[in-house]
Amino acid sequence: MKNILLLFDTDEYTTPFDILISYDAGFDIVVPYAKVTAESAITLTQDAMFPRGVKGVAHTTIFVGGKDDEEAKKILTNIKKTLFPPFEIAVIVDPRGGHTTASALVAKIEKLLVKNNYSLKGLKVVILAGTGQVGQLAAMICASEGAEVVITSRKKERAEKIVGELEKESGFKMKGVQASNDDEILESIKDADVVIATGKAGVCLVNKEMLGKLERCKVVADVNANPPLGIEGLELSSDGKEIVPGIYGLGALAVGDLKYKVEIAMLQAAKDAKKGIFDYKYAFNKAKEILDLK
């Protein structure tokens, strides 16, 4: 039977990215659905469960994608509510590549720490402008690895609201602080071991001078692919390069390379699986496996 992927995309146009990479991961057919909502996902899922019978449904996979990662979360919730044995379907969750990006990012950081005889466990990780999808997922992954996690936002309320949601979702404690100017940013990161910038393209969050004032920082990372990056001195291709004495940098290309491998592996695993959720948790374990961590 053909391995068929149903792409539930929140966007007006289903992204060629997810379609093309899914074919390359080995799916025979990708059926793209645009403008999928939490509500429409219910009927789409029901209609995917039965036509192929129990044997066939094992060859059907769902991919939840799109720019609207909040809606994607609700879509996943509704898919889970709709599926029941024995008509289960493996579901990939990776809106705009956020899950695989966050996973690759944290795995690369961990690898760099291990190389320098550290590990995330017990370290302080500050995620600057961390209220977006990648920031949130990186926060939960770092917390699950035993790190002390701080998320900053330009507004205190926003940071605290997101942290509240993440604590509920992950069961880990975190902290949300305001960092709307250089002083507040420096204050938030001065005793950080790891600084991750997940802000908007083209906004410099940490300049060289600030980097010089960090007391314990070992790794800085930025997944932004459009220069200037959020951390001065960091380059797109930085893959553990020492950007100031004792601080090693990770840029978008270094993360992207691993992200691609994780994504292909996750797609293939979901294709071969009969059920299960393939999201940042799966992706992070896969990323560590690829990097020979643990």
Add this chain to the structure above:
Amino acid sequence: MKNILLLFDTDEYTTPFDILISYDAGFDIVVPYAKVTAESAITLTQDAMFPRGVKGVAHTTIFVGGKDDEEAKKILTNIKKTLFPPFEIAVIVDPRGGHTTASALVAKIEKLLVKNNYSLKGLKVVILAGTGQVGQLAAMICASEGAEVVITSRKKERAEKIVGELEKESGFKMKGVQASNDDEILESIKDADVVIATGKAGVCLVNKEMLGKLERCKVVADVNANPPLGIEGLELSSDGKEIVPGIYGLGALAVGDLKYKVEIAMLQAAKDAKKGIFDYKYAFNKAKEILDLK
């Protein structure tokens, strides 16, 4: 050349059901079109007729589907008007599986009657709440088998309007009656040989007490897949089980199993055919063939 199916779906999202089952039936490629209307079907059909030449058009098939079976009927009319030799295309008509469901339903009833030394010919079939797609198609099929057909509706005018349309479409006489409460329902079915319930999910049309008062009833059937069913005592999996003395029941799963086989067979036949309409007429003959009837 690739066997390509164009799915003309009236819905906002093309249903994964039709897409998945079509791949499983052997089509190489399914091209889904959402929100197809009677009007847009004309251009879509024209554009499907010529690109592959006479040799190639034999490998192109159209599937008319969607929740709006009234629009689907108009789409079919316009497709037929548009096609001309030698650029004909085989067309499958099965909006929301209605044609294959009605066909499997009536074939299963016939099979059960034959097993008990009856046949539809000359028997009275009452289709409760029969003004929807499955009810209408079942009515025409039963009539074509020589049964005396009655369709009920909560409103007399609705029943008579539908019967008028079906008589015109099929050339067979039928009767439309009002059955909006227990008394009227009982009145409509008390001398029926076969009772088919095609009402809304979760509405009980015939209770046990009413079943006890039926004078000649041999078979009751319900294609509803969501309990409670329209006929009390009937189960989803009933496949000829005697639910009260002398009355045998058919539930949705028993019908669904045959429906699936008919659908696959119809898709494959249309795939291999150069032209022709594959609707409830084809489906009913196929269903009888599968059940070794006639």
Add this chain to the structure above:
Amino acid sequence: MKNILLLFDTDEYTTPFDILISYDAGFDIVVPYAKVTAESAITLTQDAMFPRGVKGVAHTTIFVGGKDDEEAKKILTNIKKTLFPPFEIAVIVDPRGGHTTASALVAKIEKLLVKNNYSLKGLKVVILAGTGQVGQLAAMICASEGAEVVITSRKKERAEKIVGELEKESGFKMKGVQASNDDEILESIKDADVVIATGKAGVCLVNKEMLGKLERCKVVADVNANPPLGIEGLELSSDGKEIVPGIYGLGALAVGDLKYKVEIAMLQAAKDAKKGIFDYKYAFNKAKEILDLK
């Protein structure tokens, strides 16, 4: 790796024509996008460039199609702006088959001229009602072959506006004249060597009497597929038939046959190419090659 075509279609429904012919040309998968605009084409292109890596992007192709050839032009402009080495993608441009039709049309005319010991070089070509896509493209192709080109329109301003745009785009001089009635049409074509009619379906532009008054005309052509054609006496299947003494005719079917071959060849070439634009220029060279011209 699978050869995947992304169809960027301006229409509400992606045309089955382009999808079916693309499969027949050998693409493994066609991914249709409807309602594509110049703006959305940017993101779609970006998302197509990266998921398969440098090796994979060579197996990705874009097809720009749809009824709105003006928007298609803008889409192409934006695709070109977005692509950069080494992530280039071969792009086919053929909205509603206009590029391949115009190319086949002019190649067939040239072939007919050559057979009668002429060539387009130096001849006067008048394109009646030539402000649509096929007329415009035929004008640029004829001009590139050294012909003196005149485009007519019912309104002088319209003719001159289009000619201005075409001169800018092609770098060749042309002339735009008004031809809104029989007298003006006759005036515009009386010393033409070649007359091409690209008007609306069912409007006769040149009647038999007018044909008799042409002083130097050698070829008349019309790509309209719906009779009555724009040139009286011409038939759909005319393939060089002498319709009045000394004037040879080309009808839509004769052009269409070559157009089909050109389209298949262009699709295959784009499939195998790593980059480049496949539009009327490529198509015309291919058409000449097929006809053994030059």
